[in-house]
């Protein structure tokens with residue numbers, strides 16, 4: 001029997017696969033409430049409007065915290081008129097999570113371009129917006145798969161920035177923050193008492209002693225040495241190309257990577273359908289499926305719900321641990 005409050009599943013981009021995943025997500029078997037416009041749900045969806053997250057509904061029926069949008073959803077074609085509503089839903093769900101009325105939030109995917117064009121959204125993704133809503137707290141993005149063995153958990157220390165900006169953006173402060181937040185979240189949210197973290201180098205072969213880049217010898221290795229002296233269990237800097245196969249993953253609990261694709265390519269290759277995106281460092285629980293809006297298949301009934309199901313279950317587990 002669950003003792004904590006339901007998770008809010010935010011609708012995300014109505015023209016993407018989000019609305020069709022919401023009823024499929026009932027298979028997660030954990031309490032959650034969909035927040036969005038019920039008119040965007042697939043025809044035939046059984047839903048009931050609720051006024052608060054913990055109102056009960058019959059089994060197999062989708063509870064909906066209603067948030068009406070100005071325009072219908074046309075699969076694959078985001079309507080700028082709906083952009084503000086997508087952002088409002090995220091903020092409203094965060095309000096419920098921060099006030100303790102919800103156990104946390106699980107966000108269906110947004111289309112960053114549609115929100116920027118339609119509503120001037122100033123954030124590159126949920127992660128940065130949620131950090132802002134929580135009071136501009138430091139956060140890190142983690143993607144986690146527990147269906148592969150050993151588990152794969154990856155943290156990109158820099159997130160949604162151009163590759164050309166990474167060497168400047170990856171500073172000792174940024175890497176230190178990623179390590180501290182990940183270590184704390186492994187203990188609090190994942191029940192790992194003594195987290196082992198593996199730190200990827202920035203350059204091929206982790207620079208090979210300065211032959212292919214100097215960031216590792218200049219500051220990454222010295223920084224890791226200082227943090228080890230504080231008690232962190234850190235391996236690295238490691239060559240990124242050889243740290244994601246199964247025997248390598250068995251040696252750590254989470255990998256801290258230098259940039260987005262260094263982290264996300266391995267996990268999405270290993271487990272695209274079951275990976276979960278989780279924001280570490282927030283004062284509330286937030287997870288998300290690892291995929292995006294999938295406009296190419298939206299509305300066709302092809303969307304695989306495995307990732308949102310895993311995301312809801314993870315949010316539920318994290319909320320229980322807290």
Ligand SMILES: NC(=O)C1=CN([C@@H]2O[C@H](COP(=O)(O)OP(=O)(O)OC[C@H]3O[C@@H](n4cnc5c(N)ncnc54)[C@H](O)[C@@H]3O)[C@@H](O)[C@H]2O)C=CC1
Pocket residue numbers: 017108109110111112113126277288289290291292293294295296297302303304305
């Ligand atoms: N958490 C979030 O809000 C996320 C949002 N996005 C956004 O989504 C938009 C599209 O991004 P893309 O790079 O095209 O990635 P995508 O994940 O939307 O699509 C990549 C490929 O995977 C397939 N796919 C995605 N989800 C699927 C599912 N549930 N079942 C079956 N196939 C699935 C798509 O059909 C497509 O072929 C972008 O605006 C991006 O920023 C991307 C990742 C996460």
Ligand SMILES: NCC(=O)COP(=O)(O)O
Pocket residue numbers: 124125126127128264277288
């Ligand atoms: N590539 C991951 C991604 O775009 C998810 O971003 P966010 O919306 O969860 O910040």
